[in-house]
Amino acid sequence: MTEHLNRLTPRQIVFELDQYIIGQNDAKRNVAIALRNRWRRMNSPEDIQREIIPNNILMIGATGVGKTEIARRLAKIADAPFVKVEASKFTEVGYVGRDVESMVRDLVEQAVGMVRTQKKEEVKQKAEQAVEDIILDALIPPVHGSSAVKIKADNNTSEVMPEDDAELNQRTRERFREKIRNGELDSRKIDIEVQQNQAPNVGMIGGAMDDVSMMNIQEMIGNMMPRRGKKRKVTVEEARKILLDEEASKLIDMDEVKLEAIKKAENLGIIFIDEIDKVASSRSGGGGGPDVSREGVQRDLLPIVEGSAVNTKHGVINTDHILFVAAGAFHVAKPSDLIPELQGRFPIRVELNSLTESDFYQILKTPKNALTKQYVAMMESEGVELEFEDGALREIARIAFEVNSEVENIGARRLQTVMSLLLNDFMFDIPDVIGADSHIVVTADLVSEKLSALVKNRDLSQYIL
Structure with missing residues (x-):
């Protein structure tokens, strides 16, 4: 620790x-x-x-x-x-x-x-192996001795492969294991069984009961009731995600988790x-x-x-x-x-000090999670390149500081309001009007054009969050 x-x-x-x-x-x-x-x-x-x-x-x-x-x-x-x-x-x-x-x-x-989460990460490799085995069992049921291998297909029919013994069956399973790992069977649909917790919602009649007692009663009744499995038909890719958490949970000791957590x-x-x-x-x-x-x-x-x-x-x-x-x-x-x-x-x-105009400028420019970087990332997901000129950042900082001074000081949260008003038109027009591979440059003149009228207007109710 x-x-x-x-x-x-x-x-x-x-x-x-x-x-x-x-x-x-x-x-x-x-x-x-x-x-x-x-x-x-x-x-x-x-x-x-x-x-x-x-x-x-x-x-x-x-x-x-x-x-x-x-x-x-x-x-x-x-x-x-x-x-x-x-x-x-x-x-x-x-x-x-x-x-x-x-x-x-x-x-x-x-x-x-x-x-x-930490414990599940430690057993992830074993859980992935167990999930692969479950998926393989759904695709190719294991056989013992002389038999035939049946591979389940999407149309509920089976492809029958004659076999002499279980050894060849095992080699077939290993080949399919490689296919599962390589993602070649991700779209194949299989039937899996998912465990469901039957813990009920319990209400009490009579005097008040504290949260802990209520939680303990619900957990006790939930543990007494049998877990039921539910059949689901999903793709191999979905099955891997669903089963991984379930198998990892089986491999960790929850009593140890609780002691370590406390x-x-x-x-x-x-x-x-x-x-x-x-x-x-x-x-x-x-x-x-x-x-x-x-x-x-x-x-x-x-x-x-x-x-x-x-x-x-x-x-x-x-x-x-x-x-x-x-x-x-x-x-x-x-x-x-x-x-x-x-x-x-x-x-x-x-x-803590109140934020200055210079602080606002640095907040827009420096932090790893700066608002400007967030908007750049969002527009990049649409294939649009967004660029802020330095003068634009200084103008945004000036306007945010001025509004805080004249209306109500809500600190750095004001920047979210100003940035939203500045870029909302662009965000609305993407991708219908402004298509991919476009390049938007935010200049000081653009900031002044979109926001200066709002600053001059003393009725700034739009800014108050």
């Missing part, structure tokens, strides 16, 4: 984040240190490991400046399970809906999925709590109303962030070493409006 983190030094982590996120160097440095500290803890003496608690981070900044993207990219770099939740979802009085522990259960589900979630999991400022109550207000609900949410969050045992369908998970990253704009409330106990659990405070 720690081998991958060993290669990620703080500078390397910041370098990786720089490939997708412009600016916000202070936030990048802090999350890089927090991630490296996980490796440092897991490689510390055992008697002190439990005592080293994560430095949870509170990000303060307006929407669209990169708070969520930093946390999400950090999880991808670390190959760690990641869950994003919105604190405002827990503000209802009585918490009708999801309870705060659901974020931990979601994290475990993410970890189980990651470990299961360990991964406990030591590497990242939970991003967005809009935490929405549950901060004003200290100057009275003692009732919505503030009571908000403070109740904070008190429910506190034991999870402090470290507690949460029961999930895959086992009990301790949250002591999960990294929590909270974020909020804090336009109205302040971090000090959070209850003191919760404030103390987010010792690292990072204030």
Whole structure:
């Protein structure tokens, strides 16, 4: 688990984040240190490991400046399970809906999925061999002793090949195995049997039951009921895809997967709590109303962030070493409006800067997933070449920054609106009017022509998302 983190030094982590996120160097440095500290803890003496608690981070900044993207990219770099939740979802009085522990259960589900995928990849070669055998059995049933080989054809008839013994049958199967591997039989239709899980949807009459108990009951009843096979007639190519996942699942030990997933979630999991400022109550207000609900949410969050045992369908998970990253704009409330106990659990405070016109230009040009590169790729799929001149990128950045300043600052998300309005006509005309092998050049004049009138118009409702 720690081998991958060993290669990620703080500078390397910041370098990786720089490939997708412009600016916000202070936030990048802090999350890089927090991630490296996980490796440092897991490689510390055992008697002190439990005592080293994560430095949870509170990000303060307006929407669209990169708070969520930093946390999400950090999880991808670390190959760690990641869950994003919105604190405002827990503000209802009585918490009708999801309870705060659901974020931990979601994290475990993410970890189980990651470990299961990894294990399936490890047994992929064996699973492919098993799938080939199933497909071969459907095409050429194995024989023992003197018999005849029947090869099933598409029209439900059989091509009969006389044989003397099973040895020749085996050689025929191997020849067909090569044909399957080379894709020569991909269009041949065969009958396969697919396992179906008969787990029912269970409802309870009477008192309320928590999510974990309900999931456990459904899983228990599902395991008691026999699995039924369903016959399907599909092509060899489709059969390979359908059967591969099924055969790989048979080769992995799910008990081992669950244990490893819980360990991964406990030591590497990242939970991003967005809009935490929405549950901060004003200290100057009275003692009732919505503030009571908000403070109740904070008190429910506190034991999870402090470290507690949460029961999930895959086992009990301790949250002591999960990294929590909270974020909020804090336009109205302040971090000090959070209850003191919760404030103390987010010792690292990072204030993210508002994006400048220069930042917008770099966001359009530099990241690996830049919007300009996304549009180039989409048009390339239609055979159309799209090119952005440097002056056009600067004009797009200027307009996006101006609209943010005059209407509502939604950060980098404004670029999506501006780019969509700029290129929508082209996207609509491809491929009916603008055919393949066309070359579109986006110039500064084109950007001004399409967008300048909208900027001058003070009624910018089209921009507000």
